Amino acid sequence: MHRVAVALVATLVLAGCGGVGVTDPARLAAAHARTLSSATYTLERTDSRRYADGTLRARYDRTVRVGPEAYHYVLERRDGNGTVARATERWIGEDRGFERVVADGERYRRLNDTLDARARRTAGERGIERLFTLLDVRVVDRFERDGRDHYRLALASDGENLRPLRNVSFSAVVDERGVVRSYDLSYRITRQGRTLEVTVAVEIADLGATTVSTPEWVERAAERT
Numbered sequence: 001m002h003r004v005a006v007a008l009v010a011t012l013v014l015a016g017c018g019g020v021g022v023t024d025p026a027r028l029a030a031a032h033a034r035t036l037s038s039a040t041y042t043l044e045r046t047d048s049r050r051y052a053d054g055t056l057r058a059r060y061d062r063t064v065r066v067g068p069e070a071y072h073y074v075l076e077r078r079d080g081n082g083t084v085a086r087a088t089e090r091w092i093g094e095d096r097g098f099e100r101v102v103a104d105g106e107r108y109r110r111l112n113d114t115l116d117a118r119a120r121r122t123a124g125e126r127g128i129e130r131l132f133t134l135l136d137v138r139v140v141d142r143f144e145r146d147g148r149d150h151y152r153l154a155l156a157s158d159g160e161n162l163r164p165l166r167n168v169s170f171s172a173v174v175d176e177r178g179v180v181r182s183y184d185l186s187y188r189i190t191r192q193g194r195t196l197e198v199t200v201a202v203e204i205a206d207l208g209a210t211t212v213s214t215p216e217w218v219e220r221a222a223e224r225t
Helices: 025-037 115-123 125-134 218-224
Strands: 041-051 056-066 071-078 084-092 097-102 106-110 137-145 148-155 160-162 165-175 180-191 194-205
Touching: 025 115, 025 125, 056 115, 071 115, 084 115, 097 218, 106 218, 125 180, 137 165
Parallel strands: none
Antiparallel strands: 041 056, 041 194, 056 071, 071 084, 084 097, 097 106, 137 148, 148 165, 160 165, 165 180, 180 194
16 A cells, blocks of 8 residues: 655655544644645635424525735524525724624624734634544545645544534545645534534635735725724
8 A cells, every 4th residue: 555644744644545644633733724824815614504304494604715915704694594694794904904794784893803813713723623633534535736735534434423413424635734625524413302413614715816805895884983
């Protein structure tokens, strides 16, 4: 079987398909955050919760763009009918930032966060570390994209039960720099006697090629806050 070593700050050691996976979640998370800290990128995340019969309870669609001089966050919460019940937008430039919430009207407020602080939060270093600490994953494939090696990871044993989670499924793609380019997570959980099917899909796109424009509502927010 073909052995491959990849420079992820000694985080991933590959031994062909089904070989060793993430051996140091903290170092993987640090490599992920370090690369993103000096790059522009777009993060897309969808969280869905469905009842056991497949009926949608709620869905959260999030898009975050981190550009060279601005940050733009959009979160839409959809109800069981798929209708947007609440939308939150945040925009931060070099010297000002605002939030807009649309739900039974439109509200604005000023933000005190800096662009760097929001970008660090978006990179999600702690979340990546927790995820790969909780889950036992293995490398199952290697492929090249945009001139870089990428590695596909999956649970060592699909359908794991990690109390209180059941039927856990997980897959991810990590590039040679340690950036977790995407992951898909699903599981079942019972709360207050009702079983929910939870799915999470995350992707980092346009790495190094994301730009952020100023939304039209920013000037209204500046006038009203």
